[in-house]
Amino acid sequence: MSSVPVARVEREAELALIVIRSPPVNTIDATVRAGLGAAVRQVAEDDTVRGVLLLCEGRTFFSGADMGEFSGPPREEEYRQLLNALEALSVPVVAAMHGTVLGGGLEIALACHYRVAEPATRLGMPEVTLGIIPGAGGTQRLPRLIGAEQALDLILSARPVAAARAHELGLVDAVISGDLRSGAAAYLRDLIAAGKSVRRTGEMVVPAATTTPEIFERATERARKLYPNRRAGLVAIDAVRAATRLPFAAGLEYETQRVNECKQSTESKGAVHAFFAEREARRIPGLSQDVQPRPYAAVGVVGAGTMGCGIAVCCADAGIPVTLLDANASALERAVGTIDRTYQSMVERGRIGLEEKESRMQRIRPSLDYADLARADVIVEAVVEDMALKQEIFRKLDAVAQPGAVLATNTSTLDIEQIAGVTARAHDVIGMHFFSPANVMPLLEVVRTTRTSMAVIRTVMDLAKALRKTPVLAKVCYGFIGNRMMEGYAREAERMVLEGAAPRAIDSALEAWGMAMGILGVFDMAGIDVGVNVHVANAQRFPPDPTYYQADFALHEAGRLGQKNGRGYYRYEPGSRTRIDDPQAVEILRARARSLQVSPRMHSEREIVERCLYPLLNEGLRILEEGVALRASDIDVVWTAGYGFPRYRGGPMFHADTIGLPALLDGMHKYRDIFGPMHWQPAPLLVQLVEQGRTIAQWEAEGGARR
Ligand SMILES: NC(=O)c1ccc[n+]([C@@H]2O[C@H](COP(=O)([O-])OP(=O)(O)OC[C@H]3O[C@@H](n4cnc5c(N)ncnc54)[C@H](O)[C@@H]3O)[C@@H](O)[C@H]2O)c1
Incomplete structure (x- = not known):
């Protein structure tokens, strides 16, 4: 004292x-x-x-x-x-x-x-x-x-x-x-x-x-x-x-x-909850203060695409030198151009001076040679979502990285256990799941495998802080916390456009409810092709539903990639991000719906929100029960910091308690009765808590999944 x-x-x-x-x-x-x-x-x-x-x-x-x-x-x-x-x-x-x-x-x-x-x-x-x-x-x-x-x-x-x-x-x-x-x-x-x-x-x-x-x-x-x-x-x-x-x-x-x-008010309780949830997320039970972080003074990034560039910029912004590697010389050249433009726009908006731009640019060293990664303390892989490719890269990293280097992957959905398995140092492998644009979005999902060492977790949690990110620890499973919950949310949005809802009706309802951006607008921004790549990489997991993600596939097959080529769920004028309704997109979606014999349906705003949100909350309860997330508030942080979930609603798990678990269960039953059980199975924890008359907060206070 x-x-x-x-x-x-x-x-x-x-x-x-x-x-x-x-x-x-x-x-x-x-x-x-x-x-x-x-x-x-x-x-x-x-x-x-x-x-x-x-x-x-x-x-x-x-x-x-x-x-x-x-x-x-x-x-x-x-x-x-x-x-x-x-x-x-x-x-x-x-x-x-x-x-x-x-x-x-x-x-x-x-x-x-x-x-x-x-x-x-x-x-x-x-x-x-x-x-x-x-x-x-x-x-x-x-x-x-x-x-x-x-x-x-x-x-x-x-x-x-x-x-x-x-x-x-x-x-x-x-x-x-x-x-x-x-x-x-x-x-x-x-x-x-x-x-x-x-x-x-x-x-x-x-x-x-x-x-x-x-x-x-x-x-x-x-x-x-x-x-x-x-x-x-x-x-x-x-x-x-x-x-x-x-x-x-x-x-x-x-x-x-x-x-x-x-x-x-709920709005205040939600916002305050979101604030404390972020602090709490940094606390990792079982990770004692004695566990020292490894160095993270030099970072390597493999794959100089959208994410790789963002991650490199994020490191350079934090004063950390980065080696940015790509297999393809022209991709690397493009990347340097992209990074230059990113910084130039920061200069133009008065955020940094020209000198600062230069010194940040100089921290990023482009490379085509894996040998240049030999001195990196942390290497983040960010190549396309393809298991065989990622495994091949991790074999190379295993061969060149210095002993003790942290080997991280930015995969969105792939099994990191399998990626770690090809190395002779699985305990050094971890997921660092950044969100796009990686230099802007605050969330970092830190994904531990069953073998990831505590020192590696500590290192990445500390690195996250240096990068001014909000880290949340998750276990390996399909999509980790965020994208796993996104699955049902996006599935229903896509299904509703096949049932005849206009893309704008879906997005407007979600935005009026409080999401920062409607999900179809998000897909256009991220790239329909990016989503389709993920679907293809995970096709073996698809449920037996012929309409599953068919809206994405239909648009992609018609060459509509989203904002990048001005056509997706909406149409865009060159250089503009304004969503314009596009009858052509609607016609493509209608044609796909006809060929799949999807019955048309009228959607109230309330139905749109419920059908997107209930599966999201329901999956959150599964994640909680399985211990994929350490605590309900971590799930809330993932969605408020990474997916535009309104902070004033606290996050999905806080919101589930706000509307009441019985209301959520009733909602799941209502849509199960209409659409069948395939996608509308209530999480066992949801059923259990409703039977016991308890909330998620009470269940957690009594020990949650750790009991
Ligand atoms: N785009 C997103 O919104 C987003 C968000 C979170 C995570 N991710 C994940 O990040 C990863 C990268 O996604 P992206 O959107 O940046 O992809 P991208 O297609 O923009 O970039 C991939 C880069 O990897 C390079 N590459 C391919 N093979 C290589 C190799 N053998 N060695 C080195 N470089 C190689 C390519 O030339 C390309 O520059 C994926 O796993 C993706 O699932 C993407």
């Missing part, structure tokens, strides 16, 4: 500096609040103090509230008293900010009388993405300080703004280059010298020009559009409106009441 207090008061002549030090990110937990409260009382009682500076040591000013307190008793009253006491100080108070100042952190700054920040500071209010509203005075102080229109913009966008922009908005009074502490102290001294006194945000009036009905109408429209199926955005607008109508104290009461109401 450190004996350094979290809050201390230092003196610089007539100034008092309240200095907070609670590593790593000065989260506003109970200790920090107590320390800050005591420091505020101390300076309030000292009449030699003529100005107060509030600053934090370490990486950032207060980064935000303590998420761990989220499910506990309400803290709003405590926050309110603390912030009111800070604001009530009778000498000027300046917040000196650096780092990432979010939510509660920014609300503390708002309770100060003036705010200054380092140029690299980012400030924001992301609460609505957690299904809540700012609850420590943010909805009342922010509009008073910067006007209702800009306050609504900051709260609804949920995105942090840079210090310069915050300065333009009046959120920050000065941007301080150079040493923050001395710069902020000089700023405060100047204020005092100029006779400037306290300037309490709570005593300001929201500027009338920013409170017109049109501004609130526009905000409402925006909240509906940005956050469909959710209420927090609308509640935030109500709270900001209250700031324009109610006295400050009553506004704070109103805010507290509304934030507590938000915390009870």
Whole structure:
């Protein structure tokens, strides 16, 4: 335990500096609040103090509230008293900010009388993405300080703004280059010298020009559009409106009441669950801290296609040098061009400078020679989905890789046991299943075989962190967690278009429900040929259903590959990703349906969602029961981080408990009665839990599959 207090008061002549030090990110937990409260009382009682500076040591000013307190008793009253006491100080108070100042952190700054920040500071209010509203005075102080229109913009966008922009908005009074502490102290001294006194945000009036009905109408429209199926955005607008109508104290009461109401919502519980699920996913039972990671300072990637390029970029972005190997010189040349364009577009969007682009490009070394992989610590294979080819490559890797190198495959569906089996070092083999585009999508499924060593698992979990990925550990089975659950979801979507549903009807229903993109649009984006390759590689697993994935096959046979050639389930204008309905696609699908004698059917939006979702949830329960996933929340992470499942619904397993397992079982039975049992067999765990009247969460709390 450190004996350094979290809050201390230092003196610089007539100034008092309240200095907070609670590593790593000065989260506003109970200790920090107590320390800050005591420091505020101390300076309030000292009449030699003529100005107060509030600053934090370490990486950032207060980064935000303590998420761990989220499910506990309400803290709003405590926050309110603390912030009111800070604001009530009778000498000027300046917040000196650096780092990432979010939510509660920014609300503390708002309770100060003036705010200054380092140029690299980012400030924001992301609460609505957690299904809540700012609850420590943010909805009342922010509009008073910067006007209702800009306050609504900051709260609804949920995105942090840079210090310069915050300065333009009046959120920050000065941007301080150079040493923050001395710069902020000089700023405060100047204020005092100029006779400037306290300037309490709570005593300001929201500027009338920013409170017109049109501004609130526009905000409402925006909240509906940005956050469909959710209420927090609308509640935030109500709270900001209250700031324009109610006295400050009553506004704070109103805010507290509304934030507590938000915390009870499913949208908030789902989003908070998704947040903690990601943290939990990194914990691997049985993987002790004594197991040291192997090095991962140099990576090799085999196969310079879509995925190989993305993985190489992801490594280079993280500062890790990569050897990118392909069998084909022209493929390699194309890959270098693709990577160059990826970085060029980052430069054009202002994300990186030209120099940074060059240094990242230089980290990627193209190669045609396996001998160049001899010094790699981790090698990721990403060639086409073909078992014989992957085995051939792993034999080569076994021959060239240095002892102890981690040999990973990016296969989406193939049996990694069989791939590992061709090497003399199966314990070094593991799955690293990236998602496309690999340099953007946060999910990494880490797939262990029965022989993968703990050190290799540790190495890949650590590497994932270095690559800023969200790793989830899975066991080998067809499709692992994500794609195995995708099977029924996609199967039903394809089946429904054969039954006569328009592709857009399917995608719109799924998107209205909350999926980031409808599945048929996803297929067009990923490439129909990519899907068909996977189907062909796994044809031996197909159920005896002649319509199985026939929509994909029909489009593929007609030469429709998706966005890459402008024709798939939809049509695309050159260079555009906008989905255009295409009667030709519909005709191809109809013809296939006729030849397969699929009976047409009308689909309500509800049926579309249920038929896609129920098999997905049902398969999740099988995965859980088989122990393919360590825990239900890991399944939720896979789908929220990798497949565009709405975070505000928590993930598939959280959602199954939300709708209730009896409702899910009834749904499975309903469609089994219509379509027969082949695809609609309830998971044994589902039946068992319904019989026992338990939820997935209860089953897990009692030991789950580990019992
Ligand atoms: N595309 C996706 O969305 C996606 C997502 C996750 C995982 N995956 C998996 O990633 C792997 C690669 O998929 P992709 O879409 O990048 O394929 P791709 O066709 O774009 O690229 C494959 C590359 O491998 C190269 N190659 C072929 N034989 C080789 C050999 N013997 N040695 C070295 N290189 C060789 C090819 O020249 C090509 O450049 C597959 O296993 C796939 O299932 C794909």
